[in-house]
Each structure stands twice: as C-alpha cells, then as structure tokens.
Amino acid sequence: MTVTVTAVPCLSDNYAWMLRDEATGTVAICDPGEAAPVIAALDAAGGRCDLILLTHHHGDHVDGVEQVRAKYGARVIGAKADAHRLPPLDTAVVPGDTVAIGDTEGRVIDSPGHTLGHVAFYFPDGDVLLCGDTLFSLGCGRLLEGKPADMFHALELLKPLPDQTLVCAGHEYTESNARFALTVEPDNAALRDKAAWVSATRAAGRPTLPATLGEEKRTNPFLRASSVERLAEIRAGKDSFRG
16 A cells, blocks of 8 residues: 545534555545644645645535645645636646545546536555545435436446555535434345444444545445436435434
C-alpha cells in the first residue's frame, strides 16, 4: 500500500479524508468542510497539505478550503463542470482524468445524482474511494439535482471496483441508513449483522467508516438495486422514512 487514509470528523456528521503517500510524504485532504478540525489533523500529522480534492460544491464539503489553502499553500482540484460554483481551482478535472498524490495515482470517476457535477476519486494502490455524497455506507446521496438514472449510472460505475476498496464517504449516516435498509431487505442476514455492528460501534462513539465496497455490495439496498426503477423506488422510500 502506498497511500493511507484517515477520517477527519467535521461539523456535526461530516468526514473530510486525509491521504498520505507513504513514499513521498505528500498529503492531500478531501472535502474540508470545516477548517479548524482539518488543520488540527494536518498539523498533528506533520503540518503538510499539498492537495485539496473536492467531490462537489456544497458548503459542508468546501467551506474550509480557503483557510487550508492559505495555511499550507495546497493546490485545489475539482470538477471542471462545477468550477463555476467551487472555490477557485488550480486544476479542473473531468471523469477519466488522473490525479497524483506523490507517487500514488488515482482516477476521477463520474458520480452524478446528488449534484450533477459530482465526481469521485479512486486510488487503487491504497484501495481508497473518495465518494463524497454519492455512496454512503448502507445508503446513497439524496437526489438534489440529478434523477434516479444519474445515481444509478454513478453506482454502476463503482460496483466493478475491487471488494476491498475502502468507501470513504462524506457523512456518518450509517445508523439511520441501517434502520431504513432493514425495511427494504429484512431477510438479508449480512445486513442484519451489519446493522447490529453499526449500533454497537456508534454506541461506543466510533466511526462506521470507511466501509468496504464488498460489504456494501452485500448490504446496501441502493448499490444492490438492479434497475433505475428499483433505485427510484428505494430512494423515494428513504426520502419519506422517519424511522
């Protein structure tokens, strides 16, 4: 493994993600929605930040960018399609482009649905997937701009990644997602086991992320949806769920 990833809790339930290339010491932060905890984590890890990666434009993912950029001189990378509503970008990328953190190379993946300009970053050498608000553990992002077909497209692009891929999502939503997922697949034994683990983990004050993509393929009803229509049905159910 050439890159390591660490969750940085922000705001009430967000995660920024700190990546470090072991060969070069290069450090990147993904989606710094709040400056203070991100700067504290970066300073504790050596006081370096070379890159800021952005999955989408929402304030809870970008509001810390300018303070982090100013303190460390980091370069900001985000989607060309969203450049007009992201903080000023040093590098604007499109799906299929590559992004390097030191010696570790990743690729940009199209992931619309939550927003239309949303992208994900996948680093195979560390099995790291920075998926923002597209894929959550046991859930997916609310369709604020895209349609069910957009989210289905995005999830279909993620499914072929290796099972050991670490799902580094933007929010700690797993416990509430588990309650809803059990209404969709009450007989899924893997999901029941995961839900029990999630409850115990959160009760102990620990994060449920990152999850593995293989586990999500077995338990996440959105990732398991076999058609756009089925995903739309499940998403509508989650939007009205109050459990």
